[in-house]
Amino acid sequence: xxxxxxxxxxxxxxxxxxARDTRVRWALEEVGQDYDIRPLTFPAMKEPAHIARSPFGxxxxxxxxDLVLFESGAIILHLADKHGHLLPRDEDARSxxxxxxxxxxxxxxxxxxxLQCARFAEGDQPWAEQRLPxxxxxxxxxxxxxxxxxxxxxxxxxxFSAGDLMMVSVLLRLKMSGILxxxxxxxxxxxxxxxxxxxxxxxxxxxxxDGG
Amino acid sequence: xxxxxxxxxxxxxxxxxxARDTRVRWALEEVGQDYDIRPLTFPAMKEPAHIARSPFGxxxxxxxxDLVLFESGAIILHLADKHGHLLPRDEDARSxxxxxxxxxxxxxxxxxxxLQCARFAEGDQPWAEQRLPxxxxxxxxxxxxxxxxxxxxxxxxxxFSAGDLMMVSVLLRLKMSGILxxxxxxxxxxxxxxxxxxxxxxxxxxxxxDGG
Numbered sequence: 056x057x058x059x060x061x062x063x064x065x066x067x068x069x070x071x072x073x074a075r076d077t078r079v080r081w082a083l084e085e086v087g088q089d090y091d092i093r094p095l096t097f098p099a100m101k102e103p104a105h106i107a108r109s110p111f112g113x114x115x116x117x118x119x120x121d122l123v124l125f126e127s128g129a130i131i132l133h134l135a136d137k138h139g140h141l142l143p144r145d146e147d148a149r150s151x152x153x154x155x156x157x158x159x160x161x162x163x164x165x166x167x168x169x170l171q172c173a174r175f176a177e178g179d180q181p182w183a184e185q186r187l188p189x190x191x192x193x194x195x196x197x198x199x200x201x202x203x204x205x206x207x208x209x210x211x212x213x214x215f216s217a218g219d220l221m222m223v224s225v226l227l228r229l230k231m232s233g234i235l236x237x238x239x240x241x242x243x244x245x246x247x248x249x250x251x252x253x254x255x256x257x258x259x260x261x262x263x264x265d266g267g
Numbered sequence: 268x269x270x271x272x273x274x275x276x277x278x279x280x281x282x283x284x285x286a287r288d289t290r291v292r293w294a295l296e297e298v299g300q301d302y303d304i305r306p307l308t309f310p311a312m313k314e315p316a317h318i319a320r321s322p323f324g325x326x327x328x329x330x331x332x333d334l335v336l337f338e339s340g341a342i343i344l345h346l347a348d349k350h351g352h353l354l355p356r357d358e359d360a361r362s363x364x365x366x367x368x369x370x371x372x373x374x375x376x377x378x379x380x381x382l383q384c385a386r387f388a389e390g391d392q393p394w395a396e397q398r399l400p401x402x403x404x405x406x407x408x409x410x411x412x413x414x415x416x417x418x419x420x421x422x423x424x425x426x427f428s429a430g431d432l433m434m435v436s437v438l439l440r441l442k443m444s445g446i447l448x449x450x451x452x453x454x455x456x457x458x459x460x461x462x463x464x465x466x467x468x469x470x471x472x473x474x475x476x477d478g479g
Contacts, residue, residue, distance in 0.1 A: 110416035122359045129366035154341035160373040182394030204322035
């Protein structure tokens with residue numbers, strides 16, 4: 056059977072790889088799973104065919120025979136389990152790697168998403184400019200805590216894992232803001248993730264072929 | 268070995284069970300695992316001893332012999348795997364239950380947390396009143412989508428799972444707001460979760476003994 060994932064037909068970031076399909080493409084490349092892409096327009100994401108796959112009308116989704124998954128974290132964990140890759144075999148180390156996946160999406164990504172919300176969804180609101188420093192401070196607080204934990208280590212807990220894949224993917228959303236450079240060890244951590252051949256292939260796969 | 272979790276010495280909700288230790292207590296009760304509580308004051312949560320357990324200075328954490336975990340989602344998934352409970356044995360069904368855990372913390376909880384942020388952290392800001400309807404609308408959008416998916420089903424995907432435990436726990440944060448009542452099937456879903464004996468024991472365990 057062929058694995059199929061959904062992605063934006065035309066990502067709003069114009070090919071910077073910040074949509075959540077990139078992290079799933081990265082995991083697919085890390086485990087060596089071939090896949091097809093079903094590109095979706097924004098209207099198509101709200102149609103019943105896609106809502107059946109993804110109740111919140113989001114990308115990416117994952118289809119493999121009868122299994123349909125949404126939520127990038129769940130898709131990556133499924134791929135790790137199926138291929139015996141991206142998670143340590145030791146049970147305690149495995150639980151810690153999964154802990155970092157949850158930490159990425161539940162403790163680090165929400166303030167980062169709030170920045171996107173503040174800039175775009177609320178960008179024309181009268182409070183937008185005044186509120187932005189509060190949003191940035193909440194991001195800085197999380198980054199300072201993560202930076203302190205990472206220290207001089209290469210990855211969050213031993214070998215590269217699905218936890219690092221998810222954390223790097225979340226931090227990449229900040230790349231254009233410059234805020235990562237305030238925490239050199241985090242900037243270097245993200246650069247190590249981007250340097251992985253599987254990430255490079257994933258990134259290349261989502262750049263629009265017409266450059267648009 | 269004894270399992271130890273951390274919790275607020277005095278929860279800011281005064282015993283309504285909305286802090287994240289309740290969902291872990293609930294999972295512990297569902298799988299039949301005894302546990303001790305290490306209560307923490309707010310200053311103690313920022314001290315090195317706790318930061319070593321929880322880099323973001325949060326509760327709950329989980330300690331079992333050499334294993335130390337933070338992130339309630341990861342703790343609940345670990346408990347489910349360790350005890351062979353709360354997740355289906357069928358591999359596809361298991362991946363879907365984990366998908367709902369991620370959906371709860373990554374797609375449903377962020378707008379709900381934003382409501383707490385809007386009311387408390389930003390409650391005295393000049394934009395607080397004007398911004399609140401936007402925050403509420405984002406919550407309603409997610410609830411409408413979740414309500415449509417749940418329909419008349421008892422749980423999100425077959426038997427009660429860790430995915431339901433997490434989703435109900437996230438939705439419980441909205442109980443006082445009244446917004447759940449706009450979606451009767453979600454209100455009934457949450458009530459089914461609260462009616463489970465394991466939830467009842469977990470809730471009782473976190474009510475302050477002095478009623479304070």
